[in-house]
Amino acid sequence: MDRDAFLARIRSASASLSASSDPGILVPEQPPGDLVTRFCRELEAVDGVPHRAVDTDDALRIVLELMEGHRWFMARGPLPVPGLAGRLIHDGYRIMNSDVPPDPAARIEHQLAYKTLEVGITAADAALAESGSIVVTSGRESPRMASLIPETHIALVRTDQIYPSLSHFLAERSEVATRSSNMVVITGPSRTGDIEQTLTLGVHGPRQVHVVLIPFS
Amino acid sequence: MTSFLERARSDIGTPPIAALQIGARRFSDHRAHAVEAFPPMDDMRDRARAIRLHTLANLDRYLAQFADALEGVGGHVFFAADAHEANEYVVQLAHARNVERIVKSKSMLTEELHLNDALEAEGMEVVETDLGELIVQLANDRPSHIIAPVLHKTRFEIGTLFEEKLGVPYTDDPIQLNTIARRHLRPLFLTADMGISGVNIAVAQTGSICIVTNEGNGRLTTTAPRIHVAMLGAERLVPSIGDMSVILEVLARSATGQKLSVYTNVLTGPRRPGEPDGPDELHVVIVDNGRSKVLAGPSSEILACIRCGACLNVCPVYRTVGGHAYGSTYPGPVGSVLTPALFDLDEWSDLPYASTLCGACLEVCPVRIDIPRLLLDQRNLSVQTRTGPMWMRRPLRAYAGAATHPGRFRALLRAGAVIGRLFRTGWIRRLPWRGAAWTRGRDLQAPVKSFHRRWKERNRGS
Ligand code: SF4
Numbered sequence: 116m117d118r119d120a121f122l123a124r125i126r127s128a129s130a131s132l133s134a135s136s137d138p139g140i141l142v143p144e145q146p147p148g149d150l151v152t153r154f155c156r157e158l159e160a161v162d163g164v165p166h167r168a169v170d171t172d173d174a175l176r177i178v179l180e181l182m183e184g185h186r187w188f189m190a191r192g193p194l195p196v197p198g199l200a201g202r203l204i205h206d207g208y209r210i211m212n213s214d215v216p217p218d219p220a221a222r223i224e225h226q227l228a229y230k231t232l233e234v235g236i237t238a239a240d241a242a243l244a245e246s247g248s249i250v251v252t253s254g255r256e257s258p259r260m261a262s263l264i265p266e267t268h269i270a271l272v273r274t275d276q277i278y279p280s281l282s283h284f285l286a287e288r289s290e291v292a293t294r295s296s297n298m299v300v301i302t303g304p305s306r307t308g309d310i311e312q313t314l315t316l317g318v319h320g321p322r323q324v325h326v327v328l329i330p331f332s
Numbered sequence: 333m334t335s336f337l338e339r340a341r342s343d344i345g346t347p348p349i350a351a352l353q354i355g356a357r358r359f360s361d362h363r364a365h366a367v368e369a370f371p372p373m374d375d376m377r378d379r380a381r382a383i384r385l386h387t388l389a390n391l392d393r394y395l396a397q398f399a400d401a402l403e404g405v406g407g408h409v410f411f412a413a414d415a416h417e418a419n420e421y422v423v424q425l426a427h428a429r430n431v432e433r434i435v436k437s438k439s440m441l442t443e444e445l446h447l448n449d450a451l452e453a454e455g456m457e458v459v460e461t462d463l464g465e466l467i468v469q470l471a472n473d474r475p476s477h478i479i480a481p482v483l484h485k486t487r488f489e490i491g492t493l494f495e496e497k498l499g500v501p502y503t504d505d506p507i508q509l510n511t512i513a514r515r516h517l518r519p520l521f522l523t524a525d526m527g528i529s530g531v532n533i534a535v536a537q538t539g540s541i542c543i544v545t546n547e548g549n550g551r552l553t554t555t556a557p558r559i560h561v562a563m564l565g566a567e568r569l570v571p572s573i574g575d576m577s578v579i580l581e582v583l584a585r586s587a588t589g590q591k592l593s594v595y596t597n598v599l600t601g602p603r604r605p606g607e608p609d610g611p612d613e614l615h616v617v618i619v620d621n622g623r624s625k626v627l628a629g630p631s632s633e634i635l636a637c638i639r640c641g642a643c644l645n646v647c648p649v650y651r652t653v654g655g656h657a658y659g660s661t662y663p664g665p666v667g668s669v670l671t672p673a674l675f676d677l678d679e680w681s682d683l684p685y686a687s688t689l690c691g692a693c694l695e696v697c698p699v700r701i702d703i704p705r706l707l708l709d710q711r712n713l714s715v716q717t718r719t720g721p722m723w724m725r726r727p728l729r730a731y732a733g734a735a736t737h738p739g740r741f742r743a744l745l746r747a748g749a750v751i752g753r754l755f756r757t758g759w760i761r762r763l764p765w766r767g768a769a770w771t772r773g774r775d776l777q778a779p780v781k782s783f784h785r786r787w788k789e790r791n792r793g794s
Contacts (some may be wrong), residue, residue, distance in 0.1 A: 116411050116412065116413035116417060117411070118396075118399065118409075120616070120619065121395075121411035121413065122392045122395060122396055122411075123392075124394065124413075124620070124625065125391050125566065125620070125624050125626045126392040127390040127628070128624040128625070128627035129388060129389055129390070129391050129392065129627050129628075129632075130628075131628070132385075132388060132389040132627075132632060133389060134386075134389045134390060134391060135382070135385065135386050135387055136386070137383075137571055138379060138573030139574070139575075140379075140572070140575060140577065140578055141375060141376060141379040141578055143370075143372035143376060143581060144371075144372060144374070150417050154668075156733055157591075161590075161594075167539070184460055189648075191608070197554055208352070213608045213609060213611075214608045215608060215609040215610075217612065219430075219525065219558055222558055223522065224522045226522040226523070226556055227519070227522050227523065230518065230519070230520060230522070232448035245591060246591040246592045248592055248596075253544055253607060253608075253609070254607040255607060255609060258608040258609045259551070259555045259609050259610055260555065260609050263548060263552065263555065265553050267403055273607035274657065279575055280581075281469070281580060281581070281592060281596075282574075282577045282578070282581060285573055285576070285577040286574060286577070289572075289573040289574060292538070292540065292573050292598050292600070293405075293538045293573070293598075293600045295539060295600075295604065295607065296405075296600055296601050296602060296603055296604050296607060296610050297555075297597070297598070297610060297713060298598045298600075299551065299596065299597045299598070299674060300588070300592060300595070300596040300598075301594065301595060301598075302591070302592045302593065302594050302595075302596075302608055303594055304497055305546070305547055305548040305595075306546050306547070306594055307463050307464075307466040307484055307510065307546060307547050308480070308546075308588075309463040309467070309480060310460075310482070310485075310487055310490055310506040310509055310510070311351065311355075311486065311506060312354075312355050312358055312465070312480075313485050313487075313506035313507075314505055315507050315510040317510075317514070317549035318463055318510055318513070318514060318520075318546075318548060318549070319461070319514060319518075319548035319549045319551075320547070320551065320552075320594070320595065321547025321548075331426050
């Protein structure tokens with residue numbers, strides 16, 4: 116249907132509804148308490164694993180430990196731990212190319228290689244204390260697949276990037292939602308209860324979600 | 333077509349209904365806990381309702397704004413008047429782009445449109461990727477719940493199904509069944525040409541669409557294939573990103589008792605220059621298919637629905653008869669209003685009666701839709717226009733005759749109480765003569781005490 120005709124039909128249908136003004140947003144009040152502690156508790160409640168690093172060196176050590184036993188990883192761009200990807204490659208880990216080619220057949224071939232990918236390492240733009248969530252945007256520096264395809268996702272976030280809740284974050288930083296084609300709020304590992312409501316982790320997305328918190332200095 | 337009663341009668345008391353009952357009860361317990369742990373819930377519900385009603389009253393303006401914004405970031409928008417136009421657009425697009433394999437994440441709208449049938453008729457392979465929807469597809473079944481499609485299936489049935497259809501050794505362990513599904517679907521995701529999704533919330537100001545899933549299939553469907561097609565019911569907009577967050581605060585809590593679903597995925601246009609992955613094309617199909625009719629009618633409030641499923645989980649009728657008895661895409665209280673309003677009151681005239689009007693749905697609805705009132709309105713309309721079922725019209729007229737005369741009403745109740753004592757169970761399964769039509773559809777609770785007496789007792793504070 117032509118756009119104008121479609122909209123005209125909707126317009127006349129809604130004519131009898133009282134046109135109230137835009138109510139605007141409402142940011143719920145949050146319980147008091149230290150954001151880092153609350154975030155860690157809530158992340159554990161959704162089966163994620165928080166790691167509190169004392170500094171960036173400690174964060175590097177934590178990531179190296181989590182990488183043990185794996186081989187293929189995906190990481191890109193500036194991470195809050197400088198030199199992380201270089202160090203992993205130096206230690207013999209293999210980095211997966213995350214640039215999807217434009218040609219349809221080449222794209223499929225490229226993506227099939229993802230089946231061997233074990234770990235994705237990304238920065239997070241924010242963490243949300245109330246729900247134990249992390250906010251990850253795709254962009255030049257951060258492929259969507261890194262937090263989606265591997266069995267293990269490691270997210271790095273600075274403690275000054277923790278917000279009380281999704282509402283607080285979007286009220287203050289709504290531009291993050293649209294500055295790239297994709298923003299995802301991740302709350303723990305992939306899960307389903309579809310079969311007799313038995314909780315099962317890692318349906319399509321990662322089975323393990325590690326969040327490494329790095330103090331802001 | 334069979335009636336609600338016929339469909340319900342053949343399902344009641346079967347193992348699938350028992351499974352569904354446990355599931356629905358568990359969902360509503362989880363919801364209750366989540367709401368209790370979130371003191372601002374009531375205020376957020378009021379705000380969510382106000383946002384949705386405001387959007388509906390200005391829907392044409394917000395749709396135009398959404399389309400402009402989405403085109404501004406490189407997305408394509410198609411306005412579909414009905415199912416035929418919507419399906420035709422997707423079929424033509426798939427042909428034009430040489431699409432062979434399509435992966436789908438869960439979407440009630442595509443079920444309403446029968447989009448899978450339209451694509452399969454053209455020789456395309458369509459794979460459902462939500463674990464529940466995959467099971468429904470393999471079993472050639474229909475979903476019984478709007479967010480948990482196989483609430484009615486036991487692990488044993490699913491184990492047998494996977495053994496038969498996927499050629500794997502039998503297991504009824506949900507974790508192993510899940511691993512089987514993951515292995516089966518992973519290569520299909522990575523090699524699909526097109527991904528089709530629904531939309532939970534569309535944001536007018538930015539042209540963004542928000543898709544909420546727990547499994548991650550929604551993200552894979554909208555990331556791996558080179559073309560993403562999102563099917564959007566025309567009513568499901570909010571003005572801004574902030575408004576979206578208000579809806580998200582109440583959506584998962586009402587649906588599953590989670591604070592947020594695992595993946596709250598916000599997409600604004602296709603992959604941009606320099607981005608390593610994501611689809612090259614994004615098409616959003618905005619579907620009317622009866623929605624403008626609902627908007628103009630007495631049930632317009634139902635379009636504020638955010639499809640959380642809470643009203644199903646608490647409904648005593650849904651819990652007893654299951655999702656299939658409703659006969660349409662949308663079961664439960666929301667479906668009993670939406671189906672006759674969207675399609676045809678004549679054809680679906682028995683659905684508004686598939687309710688006890690107990691009010692549990694209104695109690696839990698995150699946008700406070702007054703479903704009991706909407707059901708009564710529809711009953712009223714169907715009786716007035718004589719489309720209502722005959723078994724309902726006669727007793728209603730008789731009841732109206734009595735109820736408008738207090739003396740006759742009390743006499744009727746006294747008679748009822750006498751009859752009630754004759755039935756040990758307190759339930760009257762079959763009334764004689766004129767009343768037979770009424771009890772064909774329901775068991776009548778015998779009034780042990782008259783309402784008059786109970787009212788007096790209550791006011792004495794006993
Ligand atoms: S009517 Fe209300 S409770 Fe029912 S699905 Fe819609 S939003 Fe949820």
